[in-house]
Amino acid sequence: MKEKYGIVPGLFWIGLSIYAMIGSYPLGLGDFRDPGAGLMPFLIGALLFLTSLPLVLKSIVAVKKRISEKAESGKINFTKIVSVAVSLFLYCFFLQKLGYLAATTLLLLFLFKTASSRKWRFVIIASVLTSVVSYLGFTFLGLRFPRGILGI
Amino acid sequence: MSVFGGLLSGFQIVLQPANFLYCFIGVFIGTLIGVLPGIGPIGAMSILLPTTFGVSPVSAIIMLAGIYYGAMYGGSTTSILVNIPGESASVVTCLDGYQMARNGRAGPALGISALGSFIGGTFSIVALMFLANPLANVALKFGPPEYFSLMCLCLTILIYLAKGSVLKAIVMGLFGLLLSTVGLDLTTGKPRFAYGSATLYDGIGMVPLVMGLFGISEVFTNLEGPLERVIFKSKLKNLFPNLDDWKRSAGPITRGSILGFLLGILPGGGAITSSFVSYTVEKKVSKHPEEFGKGAIEGVAGPETANNAAAGGAFVPLLVLGIPPNAVMAVLLGALIIQGVAPGPTLINDHPDIFWGVIASMYVGNIMLLALNLPLIGMWVKVLKVPYGILMPLILLFCLIGSYSLGNNIYDVVIMVIFGIVGYILNKFEYEVAPLVLAFILGPIMETAFRRSLIMSDGAFSIFWTRPISAASLIIAALLFASTGLALYRKTKPMITE
Numbered sequence: 220m221k222e223k224y225g226i227v228p229g230l231f232w233i234g235l236s237i238y239a240m241i242g243s244y245p246l247g248l249g250d251f252r253d254p255g256a257g258l259m260p261f262l263i264g265a266l267l268f269l270t271s272l273p274l275v276l277k278s279i280v281a282v283k284k285r286i287s288e289k290a291e292s293g294k295i296n297f298t299k300i301v302s303v304a305v306s307l308f309l310y311c312f313f314l315q316k317l318g319y320l321a322a323t324t325l326l327l328l329f330l331f332k333t334a335s336s337r338k339w340r341f342v343i344i345a346s347v348l349t350s351v352v353s354y355l356g357f358t359f360l361g362l363r364f365p366r367g368i369l370g371i
Numbered sequence: 372m373s374v375f376g377g378l379l380s381g382f383q384i385v386l387q388p389a390n391f392l393y394c395f396i397g398v399f400i401g402t403l404i405g406v407l408p409g410i411g412p413i414g415a416m417s418i419l420l421p422t423t424f425g426v427s428p429v430s431a432i433i434m435l436a437g438i439y440y441g442a443m444y445g446g447s448t449t450s451i452l453v454n455i456p457g458e459s460a461s462v463v464t465c466l467d468g469y470q471m472a473r474n475g476r477a478g479p480a481l482g483i484s485a486l487g488s489f490i491g492g493t494f495s496i497v498a499l500m501f502l503a504n505p506l507a508n509v510a511l512k513f514g515p516p517e518y519f520s521l522m523c524l525c526l527t528i529l530i531y532l533a534k535g536s537v538l539k540a541i542v543m544g545l546f547g548l549l550l551s552t553v554g555l556d557l558t559t560g561k562p563r564f565a566y567g568s569a570t571l572y573d574g575i576g577m578v579p580l581v582m583g584l585f586g587i588s589e590v591f592t593n594l595e596g597p598l599e600r601v602i603f604k605s606k607l608k609n610l611f612p613n614l615d616d617w618k619r620s621a622g623p624i625t626r627g628s629i630l631g632f633l634l635g636i637l638p639g640g641g642a643i644t645s646s647f648v649s650y651t652v653e654k655k656v657s658k659h660p661e662e663f664g665k666g667a668i669e670g671v672a673g674p675e676t677a678n679n680a681a682a683g684g685a686f687v688p689l690l691v692l693g694i695p696p697n698a699v700m701a702v703l704l705g706a707l708i709i710q711g712v713a714p715g716p717t718l719i720n721d722h723p724d725i726f727w728g729v730i731a732s733m734y735v736g737n738i739m740l741l742a743l744n745l746p747l748i749g750m751w752v753k754v755l756k757v758p759y760g761i762l763m764p765l766i767l768l769f770c771l772i773g774s775y776s777l778g779n780n781i782y783d784v785v786i787m788v789i790f791g792i793v794g795y796i797l798n799k800f801e802y803e804v805a806p807l808v809l810a811f812i813l814g815p816i817m818e819t820a821f822r823r824s825l826i827m828s829d830g831a832f833s834i835f836w837t838r839p840i841s842a843a844s845l846i847i848a849a850l851l852f853a854s855t856g857l858a859l860y861r862k863t864k865p866m867i868t869e
Contacts, residue, residue, distance in 0.1 A: 335760025
């Protein structure tokens with residue numbers, strides 16, 4: 220990742236550390252004789268803040284010195300990654316509603332098609348077969364899947 | 372119980388049909404995921420963890436341990452034949468293993484790798500067996516300050532050995548500790564950062580977190596590039612190394628066994644470090660260092676022996692002290708805790724079945740692995756040809772089912788996907804996730820030890836440096852931090868002054 224974006228995680232860590240410190244304060248820090256529930260997250264937040272500062276400074280210096288001009292080697296197919304991530308979230312959302320078999324078959328149809336350039340016939344057979352076999356296998360192992368609108 | 376009595380009872384446990392089967396499943400899956408680039412032992416262990424909930428603790432640990440050391444065997448196959456390490460401990464094997472394959476010596480490379488792995492693995496089990504009892508007796512004297520300091524040292528070494536920026540590794544460790552505080556506080560019962568969510572009241576689950584960071588994020592990373600790979604076409608013949616090969620490999624295998632075991636015990640060390648150190652040592656002591664990188668058998672024998680010996684060595688701190696020296700062992704610790712078993716110095720006496728069962732299973736598992744990796748090597752080569760485009764949906768499906776099966780809770784799956792994205796982004800910004808996982812799993816134990824120490828000392832921090840073991844651990848940790856800080860200062864000074 221280009222150095223000019225390196226400041227982003229640094230700032231995120233600083234934000235997170237401040238959030239942890241503020242969030243842990245109401246939990247009660249106690250004292251060292253009787254540490255409260257908030258003491259540990261507060262101390263971790265403080266240490267995270269102290270560690271993130273040099274990271275941000277380093278990124279600022281690096282950007283100023285333009286040592287970051289090295290181009291990324293090869294383009295990354297972010298569309299594929301984002302679409303797979305979104306499909307996983309959609310699966311979580313629809314699993315209860317559609318039930319395991321329907322939701323899993325739909326997800327696998329998408330994943331097989333995205334990951335390989337195979338024909339639809341292969342994709343459909345592989346998706347249905349994997350869903351059914353995994354359903355039977357894991358049900359045999361005692362796992363209970365959501366039934367959804369189809370009742371299976 | 373004497374060592375031999377214990378070992379005998381261990382064999383009685385592992386040779387029971389169910390345990391024998393779990394041992395086989397473990398080493399088989401270990402070899403499989405070792406062979407398949409794109410998923411490592413941590414990912415596989417966390418995916419399969421939920422399937423062990425219904426079985427006895429000893430069967431569960433036998434299987435999970437088998438996955439770990441099995442992956443060390445399998446990882447070399449892809450390094451030698453495809454020049455892609457199946458898992459990170461086999462990176463160094465690519466250097467000479469692939470060159471041997473190119474020179475038409477893929478067979479001896481695979482052979483010496485499997486045989487060296489067997490010797491290294493067996494050596495480490497014998498050493499573990501004899502070291503465990505004396506170490507456990509010493510560890511019985513440990514109190515909360517010693518445990519806290521040792522865990523600090525463990526995290527420090529892991530951070531010190533981080534591949535990239537040490538600052539980033541520290542941030543990862545702290546992030547892991549922070550995540551471990553989510554949920555009910557064990558001492559006061561107050562919810563922390565749970566926001567009224569029933570799922571978060573129990574804290575972030577170890578399995579969804581690890582599966583996300585290692586399983587899902589690896590899939591995302593693999594989606595970046597082409598999903599097909601080219602296998603080097605080389606006829607697999609004469610798997611058994613010849614006399615000259617043995618002569619050249621005897622030294623590296625001996626050194627690799629000892630070095631690997633010792634480095635495996637050290638917190639933060641493990642299979643990856645030991646294979647690199649072994650390669651460096653072999654190159655230094657060799658009479659023909661110029662052959663390294665061009666297909667020297669020593670460059671395969673040493674590292675492959677060392678990474679298997681380290682896999683065995685890593686069990687010492689886990690089983691004896693209850694402190695995992697690396698992220699893989701941290702997952703095993705999590706598995707033991709889920710099963711209601713607390714590893715530590717009392718494990719040998721309280722749960723001899725687990726301790727000796729695991730040790731005996733490693734003997735049996737190593738023999739199984741030898742059979743799986745020598746006569747059946749052709750089968751693994753065929754597995755290598757399965758396109759990643761077919762494997763990827765299956766890996767994702769296993770992750771989804773594994774995470775859901777923890778408690779039939781869809782939010783566990785959501786957490787896993789979120790951590791998959793987090794892991795991918797962290798990877799893009801060159802943050803290593805191993806310190807995060809170790810800190811996340813050690814977090815609750817560290818916090819309890821820290822708070823108990825302060826209560827014991829009436830709030831005085833001096834308790835950490837007035838007790839010898841605790842003080843020694845903290846001094847070593849401080850020295851490591853100081854040396855890192857100094858190196859960092861030297862590196863950044865010219866940049867700042869300019």
